[in-house]
Amino acid sequence: MNLVTKSGKEYVCLMEIHCDFKESELKDVVSQFKGVIYQKPPVRSSVKRRVRKRKVDELEVLEIEGRRVLLRISSEPGTYMRKLCHDIGVVLGCGAHMRELRRTRSGVFVERDSVTLHRLSEALYLYRECKDDTELRKILYPMEVAFCGIPKIIVDDEAVNSIAYGAQLMAPGIVAHQEFRRGDTVALITWKGEGIAIGKALTDSDKIGKKGEVAKPDRVLMDKDVYPKAWKK
Structure with missing residues (x-):
């Protein structure tokens, strides 16, 4: 689900000037790189090398030791940290490069809540060999956690299965909603908070009437027929 990969990121970066x-x-110089910046991806990158805009929300100098500088950066996805270090060096007039990088946040998921592969391996072993899912439940998150930070629409039970089959969300099928604008990514959920789909809003939330299309699912998350086929009644 690219909802996470396309969400904001935070890094701790070691730069050498x-x-x-x-x-x-x-x-x-560092303060000049906060806000909207222009970047051209480095030669060794997985995207086309063309100048593009990216937003840096926070850029903080944490420590300085000799020519090495520890930075904390919060930015939108697709911002290249090594290019950021290079550009800071260009403005300083002598060059700089990135020595180390660690991602500390991706969307709502933060480093302090991560687990080691060793712990994950042990939890899987207990589940597969001993039928004990206690440790696995401590590690796994419900997929709905990824919905934090985006507008949510609660869907009536009778409309859930039609969306699971790929239908658009219509106004009569809405129970409640948060504010959103046309084109926003929205999460469709049930009364119980179960994820149904991720989609695009087809109208502004304050323009929802008694009829009409409200959201188009881009990715259906719920299996078909979990909820009854209300349209057959």
Whole structure:
């Protein structure tokens, strides 16, 4: 589900500058890279090398040791940290490069809640060999956790199965909703909070009437016939 991969990211980055510098000068240059910036992906990248805009929400200098600088960056997806370090070095006038990088957040998922592969392996072993899912339940998250941060629409039970079959969400099938704009990504959920689908809003939330299309599913998450086929009644 690209809902997570396309959500905001946070990194801790170790940058090395190629000359001596004043701390005040560095912080002044770093502050220029907050907000909307222009980037051209590096030569070794998986996307077409063309200039594009990216938004850097936060850019903080955490530590300075010699020519090495530890940064914390919060940005929209697709922002290249090594290019960011390179561009900071260009503005400083002597160059810089990224030495280390660690992602600390992807959407609502943060590093402090992560688990090691060793722990995951043990949990899977207990489940498969001993039929004990206690440890596995401590590790796994319901997929609905990924819906945090995007508008949600609660769907009436009688409309759930039609959406599971790929139908668009119509106004009569809505129980409640949060605010959204046309074109926004929205999550369709049941009364119980179960994920039905991720889709695109076809209208603004304040323009929903008694009839009409409201959202078009892009990715259906719920199996068919979990809820009854109300349209056969």
